[in-house]
Amino acid sequence: MKLYVTVGSPYARLARMLVAAKGLYDRVETIVAKTRTAGSPYYAVAPSGRVPFLILDDGSAMEDSQLICAYLDSLDGQPLFHAADPDWSRARMEAHARSFCDGVAVWIRETYRPENERSPGIMVHEQTRANRMCDMFEHAVLSPAWQGRPGMAHLVLTAALDFVKDRGFGDLTEGRPALAAWLGRMHADPTVVAAPVTMVTSG
Ligand SMILES: N[C@@H](CCC(=O)N[C@@H](CS)C(=O)NCC(=O)O)C(=O)O
Numbered sequence: 001m002k003l004y005v006t007v008g009s010p011y012a013r014l015a016r017m018l019v020a021a022k023g024l025y026d027r028v029e030t031i032v033a034k035t036r037t038a039g040s041p042y043y044a045v046a047p048s049g050r051v052p053f054l055i056l057d058d059g060s061a062m063e064d065s066q067l068i069c070a071y072l073d074s075l076d077g078q079p080l081f082h083a084a085d086p087d088w089s090r091a092r093m094e095a096h097a098r099s100f101c102d103g104v105a106v107w108i109r110e111t112y113r114p115e116n117e118r119s120p121g122i123m124v125h126e127q128t129r130a131n132r133m134c135d136m137f138e139h140a141v142l143s144p145a146w147q148g149r150p151g152m153a154h155l156v157l158t159a160a161l162d163f164v165k166d167r168g169f170g171d172l173t174e175g176r177p178a179l180a181a182w183l184g185r186m187h188a189d190p191t192v193v194a195a196p197v198t199m200v201t202s203g
Contacts, residue, residue, distance in 0.1 A: 020194030
């Protein structure tokens, strides 16, 4: 299979985390895609132009980190991050984490625009949302579910928090000791360590 990613995308990092956690390096070739570029050859592979994007062995294509992660986790019949039966408490956690990640992606993407094209209103809106949600996470991470075995919610929240910090927009765990301790634990997790925020690539 071929997994298309970019170096800094938090969504692509989730797929990379799954490749690491499930030991799929020999089955999945990771390729850095050229996104957000007019006429990129990547658009012939992925019409949406987004990452992550997975080409299966039979040539069929799959996009969206949620679907790709569930698929990669299912391959050996022993999912690590997805419950076989619906687990509503974990599903709720993941939805909160994804909502947070979607917001920070909009916020940071806005900063990629030339300064005179940025919307200060959108940036403030997203930054405020991110802070509100981190206040919620500060309490939530003390619960047994967040303290327990990592699931997709844990990976998504980690990828999003790291993305903001890595891009130079601050440490959202600052002043939030429970969230900081929780993230510290996640950074010690082999899954997270194996798929760092940015990756070294030969291109
Ligand atoms: N909901 C999608 C979001 C994927 C996404 O927005 N990826 C961004 C990178 S963080 C992207 O590919 N951007 C390229 C573009 O907008 O053209 C997922 O979970 O995979």
